[in-house]
Amino acid sequence: MEPKILVTGATGTIGSFVVDLLKDKKANFVAMVRNQEKAKPFKEKGIKTVVADFSKPALLERALEGIHKIFLLSVTSPEAPALQASLVEKAFEARVQHIVKVSVRGADPNANFNIGRWHGETEEVIRKSLISYTFLQPHSFLQNLLFDAQSIREEGKIYSMQGDGQIPMVDARDIASVAVKALLEPGHEKASYVLTGPQSISYHDIAREFSVALDKDVEYIKQSTEEGISAMLEAGMPRWLADDMAYLNTRYANNEDSDVSPVIEKVLGTKAHNLVDFIQDYIHIFK
Numbered sequence: 001m002e003p004k005i006l007v008t009g010a011t012g013t014i015g016s017f018v019v020d021l022l023k024d025k026k027a028n029f030v031a032m033v034r035n036q037e038k039a040k041p042f043k044e045k046g047i048k049t050v051v052a053d054f055s056k057p058a059l060l061e062r063a064l065e066g067i068h069k070i071f072l073l074s075v076t077s078p079e080a081p082a083l084q085a086s087l088v089e090k091a092f093e094a095r096v097q098h099i100v101k102v103s104v105r106g107a108d109p110n111a112n113f114n115i116g117r118w119h120g121e122t123e124e125v126i127r128k129s130l131i132s133y134t135f136l137q138p139h140s141f142l143q144n145l146l147f148d149a150q151s152i153r154e155e156g157k158i159y160s161m162q163g164d165g166q167i168p169m170v171d172a173r174d175i176a177s178v179a180v181k182a183l184l185e186p187g188h189e190k191a192s193y194v195l196t197g198p199q200s201i202s203y204h205d206i207a208r209e210f211s212v213a214l215d216k217d218v219e220y221i222k223q224s225t226e227e228g229i230s231a232m233l234e235a236g237m238p239r240w241l242a243d244d245m246a247y248l249n250t251r252y253a254n255n256e257d258s259d260v261s262p263v264i265e266k267v268l269g270t271k272a273h274n275l276v277d278f279i280q281d282y283i284h285i286f287k
């Protein structure tokens with residue numbers, strides 16, 4: 001029998017691409033959603049769903065019945081390590097064979113930022129669980145630029161704390177494609193994949209490419225760390241996340257996380273999407 005896959009985070013950025021790719025490949029999978037309302041769009045496309053939640057053990061146990069592989073995606077939060085540890089325990093009891101987990105570049109139980117530490121703790125739990133795994137450790141997503149759509153549209157400006165530094169931002173569509181390979185094909189067991197875009201880019205590059213694509217001036221406004229933190233807190237971001245963003249952006253500004261990883265091209269056999277591809281494909285949102 002073809003192994004059955006549970007897709008968590010199915011309504012999210014990466015998860016929705018994973019679901020579409022698995023559907024195209026006619027894979028045996030079920031999308032986990034948190035309520036019936038969220039199940040509707042999947043059902044309309046003929047995709048099987050199961051209602052469950054990381055924080056609801058009984059529902060989770062039921063969702064894991066008959067599952068062989070999991071695409072594991074959790075929002076980052078202080079509760080995430082405990083919730084995922086509990087899922088891993090239940091997955092082991094349900095005889096799940098493989099977990100493909102979305103983690104983060106720099107994940108480590110001793111990392112200096114919360115997101116890296118929390119993902120690192122979960123990776124450690126999975127490593128010790130005897131379930132096979134593939135850890136996807138992406139860099140910052142190109143899709144994060146969607147948060148800048150309003151200022152690009154309304155002010156012709158893009159703001160960042162990244163100074164003149166460069167990072168190889170990665171397209172969530174490529175992360176999903178690698179996840180699907182790891183779910184459907186052998187050869188990705190016990191692998192940790194650092195996933196980046198094909199070249200390092202700065203916010204000067206980002207502003208320039210938006211200016212070209214939109215045929216208007218898009219100006220890059222450099223924020224100090226204090227200005228960046230204030231703006232994030234004002235927008236309702238929790239303090240721990242604003243602090244993580246400030247920490248990471250200081251590293252980015254100093255080109256400490258600028259290395260390009262070859263993994264996407266190696267695993268997919270095609271080039272990773274770059275900034276220009278992303279802008280072209282999402283241009284309607286920035287107009």
Ligand SMILES: NC(=O)c1ccc[n+]([C@@H]2O[C@H](COP(=O)([O-])OP(=O)(O)OC[C@H]3O[C@@H](n4cnc5c(N)ncnc54)[C@H](OP(=O)(O)O)[C@@H]3O)[C@@H](O)[C@H]2O)c1
Nearest residue numbers: 009010011012013014034053054074076104138139140141
């Ligand atoms: N953004 C970046 O640049 C970046 C870089 C590296 C790593 N990452 C990692 O990538 C992950 C985020 O990926 P994403 O942007 O694709 O996610 P996302 O779009 O934020 O989606 C999160 C998903 O988790 C689901 N969810 C929320 N609470 C849940 C719960 N209690 N039980 C079960 N499911 C729950 C959401 O469902 P609902 O629709 O019901 O809310 C949604 O499907 C995080 O782990 C983050 O650390 C992000």
